[in-house]
Amino acid sequence: METEIIRINPPDRKELGRAARYIQKGELVAFPTETVYGLGANALDGEAVAKIFKAKNRPCDNPLIVHISDQKMLEGLVTKIPQKAGILMEKFWPGPLTIIFPKSKAVPDNVTCGLQTVAVRMPSHPIARELIRVSGVPIAAPSANISGKPSPTQVEDVIEDLNGKVACIIDGGDCEVGVESTVLDLNTDVPTILRPGGVSKEELEKVLGKVEVHAGSAEKPASPGMKYRHYAPKATVVLVEGLQARKAIGEIAAHHMRDKKKVGVLVVGEVKTLRADAVMSMGTKSDEVARNLFRMLREMDRIGVDVIVVEGVEEKGRGLAVMNRLRKAASQFIIDNGI
Ligand code: TXA
Numbered sequence: 304m305e306t307e308i309i310r311i312n313p314p315d316r317k318e319l320g321r322a323a324r325y326i327q328k329g330e331l332v333a334f335p336t337e338t339v340y341g342l343g344a345n346a347l348d349g350e351a352v353a354k355i356f357k358a359k360n361r362p363c364d365n366p367l368i369v370h371i372s373d374q375k376m377l378e379g380l381v382t383k384i385p386q387k388a389g390i391l392m393e394k395f396w397p398g399p400l401t402i403i404f405p406k407s408k409a410v411p412d413n414v415t416c417g418l419q420t421v422a423v424r425m426p427s428h429p430i431a432r433e434l435i436r437v438s439g440v441p442i443a444a445p446s447a448n449i450s451g452k453p454s455p456t457q458v459e460d461v462i463e464d465l466n467g468k469v470a471c472i473i474d475g476g477d478c479e480v481g482v483e484s485t486v487l488d489l490n491t492d493v494p495t496i497l498r499p500g501g502v503s504k505e506e507l508e509k510v511l512g513k514v515e516v517h518a519g520s521a522e523k524p525a526s527p528g529m530k531y532r533h534y535a536p537k538a539t540v541v542l543v544e545g546l547q548a549r550k551a552i553g554e555i556a557a558h559h560m561r562d563k564k565k566v567g568v569l570v571v572g573e574v575k576t577l578r579a580d581a582v583m584s585m586g587t588k589s590d591e592v593a594r595n596l597f598r599m600l601r602e603m604d605r606i607g608v609d610v611i612v613v614e615g616v617e618e619k620g621r622g623l624a625v626m627n628r629l630r631k632a633a634s635q636f637i638i639d640n641g642i
Pocket residue numbers: 336338339340341342365366367368399401403415418420421422426444445446447482483484485486497498525526527528529
């Protein structure tokens with residue numbers, strides 16, 4: 304299939320109209336959101352939604368998030384809006400928070416993979432919101448990557464994964480947040496974060512009081528999607544934490560280079576004197592690290608490194624989401640406290 308690439312930044316009505324027509328015809332459109340790029344289809348059209356799973360090679364038991372442009376759209380998708388949800392919507396929408404609601408019959412079963420709940424969010428990115436508004440329907444959209452790879456935060460990543468597999472890709476520049484939305488379940492006594500993301504636990508606690516983070520495992524995943532290997536570049540990822548993390552990173556990089564491996568290193572803060580084939584800083588603050596993480600993991604693959612040694616970040620603010628993604632991407636974990 305030929306993929307039409309529409310470049311619009313800032314949003315342009317006429318161009319968006321073309322993209323919206325693909326959605327209305329039941330085709331797939333990749334579009335920017337403030338978190339990561341999404342791969343969208345009309346959420347009320349089961350056949351269109353089925354194309355998402357095919358294009359991404361996504362397992363059929365991993366439900367999708369439905370994106371809306373205004374609160375009126377929510378009413379058609381859910382049977383109840385809990386009071387806490389109302390407060391959260393007021394405070395965090397539009398933005399990177401996904402809330403789980405009891406689903407209405409209008410939502411096709413393949414959107415929720417048979418669950419009686421539906422995940423909904425209102426993105427803040429102007430192109431995403433305008434695309435939904437002009438299409439006139441809610442848009443189901445997972446991240447616009449091939450399943451298992453790091454989520455796309457720039458249009459090049461989407462083109463690399465989906466060119467030729469979808470009707471249209473909208474280029475709206477780089478994503479601001481860089482990690483996906485926070486998925487929150489309100490159907491438990493204490494509100495539970497199923498996937499940490501753009502809205503931090505601390506921010507939610509200011510509004511809700513106590514909030515728990517679901518301790519997911521492969522047997523009992525927090526969200527159905529959390530049991531799969533995820534966010535992983537081709538290279539082997541080694542995650543290094545602890546007081547002596549920097550020293551350990553240097554030693555691990557040297558060890559692999561002696562083995563004739565090509566080594567990439569991702570650190571938090573200044574690069575200083577590390578030696579490797581590619582060394583990059585993801586930034587200092589957790590928001591910067593979140594914004595750069597997926598882009599740099601993909602960049603390391605483009606450079607063709609065999610091993611990526613990554614420095615862990617404190618689990619505060621978006622740091623919680625960063626560490627969640629890194630733990631899923633990594634296959635080796637090292638904690639060096641110098642003891
Ligand atoms: O920021 C984001 O959330 C991006 C952009 C495109 O909006 N989307 C995204 O979608 O990350 P995806 O499909 O990659 O992740 C959706 C997550 C999965 O972990 C899935 O299991 C969970 O949401 N989810 C969806 N519906 C659910 C439900 N009814 N109950 C529990 N978890 C659900």
